[in-house]
Amino acid sequence: EVQLVESGGGLVQPGGSLRLSCAASGFTFSSYEMNWVRQAPGKGLEWVSYISSSGSTIYYADSVKGRFTISRDNAKNSLYLQMNSLRAEDTAVYYCARASYSSGRYYFDYWGQGTLVTVSS
Amino acid sequence: DIQMTQSPSSLSASVGDRVTITCQASQDISNYLNWYQQKPGKAPKLLIYDASNLETGVPSRFSGSGSGTDFTFTISSLQPEDIATYYCQQYDNLPQVTFGPGTKVDIK
Numbered sequence: 001e002v003q004l005v006e007s008g009g010g011l012v013q014p015g016g017s018l019r020l021s022c023a024a025s026g027f028t029f030s031s032y033e034m035n036w037v038r039q040a041p042g043k044g045l046e047w048v049s050y051i052s053s054s055g056s057t058i059y060y061a062d063s064v065k066g067r068f069t070i071s072r073d074n075a076k077n078s079l080y081l082q083m084n085s086l087r088a089e090d091t092a093v094y095y096c097a098r099a100s101y102s103s104g105r106y107y108f109d110y111w112g113q114g115t116l117v118t119v120s121s
Numbered sequence: 122d123i124q125m126t127q128s129p130s131s132l133s134a135s136v137g138d139r140v141t142i143t144c145q146a147s148q149d150i151s152n153y154l155n156w157y158q159q160k161p162g163k164a165p166k167l168l169i170y171d172a173s174n175l176e177t178g179v180p181s182r183f184s185g186s187g188s189g190t191d192f193t194f195t196i197s198s199l200q201p202e203d204i205a206t207y208y209c210q211q212y213d214n215l216p217q218v219t220f221g222p223g224t225k226v227d228i229k
Contacts, residue, residue, distance in 0.1 A: 033216065035216070035218075044208065044220060044221070044222045044223045045157075045159075045165065045208055045210075045220040045223070046220070047217065047218050047219065047220065050216040050217070057216075059216055059217055061217070095164055095165075099216070101215075104171075105170055105171050105174075106153070106212045106215060106216075106218075107155045107167050107170045107210075107212070108155075108157075108165070108167065108210075109167055109176075111164035111165055111166075112164060113163075113164055114164060
């Protein structure tokens with residue numbers, strides 16, 4: 001069974017840092033592209049960042065570029081999001097999501113349960 | 122950047138009703154569109170991929186259609202367990218995807 005379990009969320013002051021983790025199991029983690037998606041309280045879904053299966057290709061949303069860093073450790077079946085210079089508008093539930101891509105089709109087929117990040121003084 | 126809009130933002134319908142949600146892209150995205158269902162407090166779940174393909178295990182009362190800039194998501198007969206927010210997602214500009222703002226569906 002595919003499982004994605006996020007951790008590392010919590011309360012942090014503006015300007016602070018936090019590192020999120022996503023532990024993957026039930027599939028060959030090193031074969032899949034991964035993403036972080038966030039959802040502010042009562043709001044919609046916002047794609048945050050992407051990392052290729054090898055970790056060699058990375059993309060960020062403009063809203064987090066220069067402040068967040070995505071990474072992965074395929075030996076540990078883990079995905080990470082290092083978040084620096086946090087702002088109140090970064091407050092959200094952060095989901096890791098597995099991307100499946102074949103025959104031109106692309107979708108997020110598995111999601112974690114999410115971890116809440118609250119940026120407040 | 123490709124912008125996505127959805128309408129309506131919310132709707133209320135009776136059990137058994139046919140429910141239709143539209144999603145519009147700011148530019149032609151071919152059929153590069155997915156639909157997700159998100160129940161309160163839960164992660165999103167993929168329902169439809171490539172605009173019209175039903176994900177394995179998803180009930181056949183859910184369907185999708187469209188291409189280019191205009192897409193439609195339909196629940197043919199609304200069930201109580203369908204109460205959720207539904208999001209479209211474009212993937213024309215991989216890997217930077219964009220979600221629509223969502224449509225909240227509840228029971229009248």
